[in-house]
Amino acid sequence: MILRAAALLLISCVGFASQAQTVEEIINNHVNAIGGAEKWKQVNSVKIEGYIEVQGIQIIFSQQAIHNVGYRVDAEFQGMEIIDICTPTKGWSQNPFGGQSDLQEIPAEQHKLKVDQLDLQNSFVGWKEKGSTAELIGKVTEGKKEVFKIKMTTKSGKVTTYYIDATSYLMTKSEVTANMMGEEMTVTTEVFEYKELPIGIKVPFKTEQMGQAFVIEKYEINATVDPKIFQVG
Numbered sequence: 001m002i003l004r005a006a007a008l009l010l011i012s013c014v015g016f017a018s019q020a021q022t023v024e025e026i027i028n029n030h031v032n033a034i035g036g037a038e039k040w041k042q043v044n045s046v047k048i049e050g051y052i053e054v055q056g057i058q059i060i061f062s063q064q065a066i067h068n069v070g071y072r073v074d075a076e077f078q079g080m081e082i083i084d085i086c087t088p089t090k091g092w093s094q095n096p097f098g099g100q101s102d103l104q105e106i107p108a109e110q111h112k113l114k115v116d117q118l119d120l121q122n123s124f125v126g127w128k129e130k131g132s133t134a135e136l137i138g139k140v141t142e143g144k145k146e147v148f149k150i151k152m153t154t155k156s157g158k159v160t161t162y163y164i165d166a167t168s169y170l171m172t173k174s175e176v177t178a179n180m181m182g183e184e185m186t187v188t189t190e191v192f193e194y195k196e197l198p199i200g201i202k203v204p205f206k207t208e209q210m211g212q213a214f215v216i217e218k219y220e221i222n223a224t225v226d227p228k229i230f231q232v233g
Contacts, residue, residue: 043199
């Protein structure tokens with residue numbers, strides 16, 4: 001009986017070990033689930049059109065970006081123009097609702113949170129070469145799904161916790177802790193409605209963050225984008 005119990009224990013331990021996954025394996029599975037690294041490396045620019053929904057109000061927006069060069073978001077509401085621009089060295093914003101009637105340079109701490117968005121080829125693609133580190137925090141249950149929690153720190157020092165579905169390997173949400181208006185808070189972004197683009201990659205067409213829904217209606221890959229739109233002054 002003792003030998004049999006020991007054998008069963010050994011078998012169960014071996015089985016558990018064979019099922020355990022490293023952070024590298026989980027990331028590779030995620031990258032494959034969204035189209036694969038080679039297809040993502042073909043992304044050099046994007047043009048996006050959609051709307052932001054806040055308390056039943058829709059605000060139309062557009063985004064144009066060139067990989068590691070810059071991005072620009074334009075939105076309009078009640079005749080007022082909202083602009084967000086980011087380049088590798090600086091960022092600017094214009095938000096009449098926040099008292100900014102013209103483009104103003106954002107503080108370095110805010111720019112640090114945005115600069116990683118210039119990577120259009122997905123933060124998990126070639127993450128080691130980009131200077132990022134990743135840590136598997138564990139596996140938890142979210143609703144009816146099991147998800148892996150991965151903490152990634154980019155070269156710029158931005159720390160994000162990603163939740164990866166243990167079955168589909170698609171990301172379900174992300175969490176970033178940031179200093180906003182003098183207070184440290186965690187911003188959670190939930191991800192929905194993945195669709196496959198003609199190039200063969202999958203991207204979410206809807207995200208929700210801080211009570212706002214961001215819905216994409218048009219997503220163009222490698223469309224012509226004039227880099228001059230990122231220049232200010």
